[in-house]
Amino acid sequence: MLDLKFIRQNPDVVKAGAAKKRIAIDLDKLLELDRVVREEGVVIDQLRSEQNAKAKLIGKAAPEERARLAEETKRGKADLKVREDAQAAREAELRQLLLRVPNVPAAEVPEGRDDSENVEVKRWGEPRKFDFEPLDHIAIGELHDWIDVTRGARIAGSRNYFLKGDLSLLEGAVMRYALDLMVARGFVPLSVPTLVRSEVMVGTGYFPGGEEQAYRCDERDDLCLVGTAEVPVTALHQDEILAHTELPKKYVALSSCYRREAGTYGKDTRGLYRVHQFLKVEQVIVDAADPAKSLAHHHDIVKNAEDVLQSLQLPYRIVNVCGGDLGAPQIQKFDIETWMPSRKNYGETHSASRFHEYQARRLNMRYRDEQGTVRVCHTLNNTVAASVRMLIALIENHQQANGTVWVPPVLRSYLGGREFLGRPRA
């Protein structure tokens, strides 16, 4: 959410930002409503002030005077009540409009309509040239009885799965490795709720707009399953005023992630690329409202993810996400795409976003700066490692001619020192 004052003062900047993101908004309607709300607010404050003054007089008046004065004060009440109700409705509508105003993208965000126009900014590693016919992850899974999508679908519908044996262990190894790496870099590990109030989905910017992608409990609970630990972690300090001395807050969390993947029928149906549930280690930073700091953090959290991929010896590339592919909340986003032999292409495995105060304002998450001024925080987040996609990359890229999977050295201590997973093919 943007600061209403900022929108008032820079309507053209906000309009241009929305246009760059290909998001339609009626800003003039919002500004007009804002004008009415403020105008009427002055009137209501004045009326309330008068009512308060009269009520106060009654308290001091002689008992026999009270009835008459009360009767008089009663008259102003009805008018005020009508105005207050109308104002409350206007304010609610204003907030709804405000929640839909997208954050203004950074100048460095490329123009573009969709993900095909994202701009590659870096490439690391060479996609491996196989001297045998490589299998895709499903085939490797079948070979070792590592993946069971049939039974996954039977008990939970399509895009659900069981991981078995070494692959299940590998998942744990990668998650723990990612977590340990981040803890070594000073990030505080968190175990988090993955079922949150819809208010928190609004606070982090997923609602309104992303309702179709989230699993929602029924009306008894008003709880949603999160699509990422970003949601509970970013909201950790909701409604707090932090001291500048305790910033930046750096957190890392491993959690299950749930995604409905509505509207993706027929897309990525083979394999585990697109699934409803997976594990992910996520990094989140909350810091002061300083664009330079935010930018530096953005580079750092991308670097953290790169270090994970490099140490796992997985080729990847980084794209600067274009305006049309950027979500409403982000200032800028870098996606990291890891090489997946079965796709003969890079597939998205990480997404690093910086938000400035967009999320923090919605979450009412603030801090007191050196001067004692209360300001809204900045937030950022990035994947460290997302389970199934990272497993796809690992077993496809590191498969051997004999069917086994080579384990990168950094993961071996999490797998009893083993160098290869799976039995060699006969």
Place this chain on the structure above:
RNA sequence: GGAGGCGUGGCAGAGCGGCCGAAUGCGGCGGUUUUGAAAACCGUUGUGCUGAAAGGCACCGGGGGUUCGAAUCCCUCCGCCUCCGCCA
């Protein structure tokens, strides 16, 4: 699931329906004192909206109601605690 209790400022903890945006203590900040520190003493210390300012308005878990007037009364939701039951 049943019975009861409680939710007040960074924390602790008062608060008769009007004099309460809220006592007091602790903590924080500034100062006096001190070679320095501690102690003591003095002052200061919530957030938002509006306004050039003075000021005005709102907020005592959330929402609604009663009343001329609500932190204080009523309803409801949320959260926490205690006891009983049930399950792990």
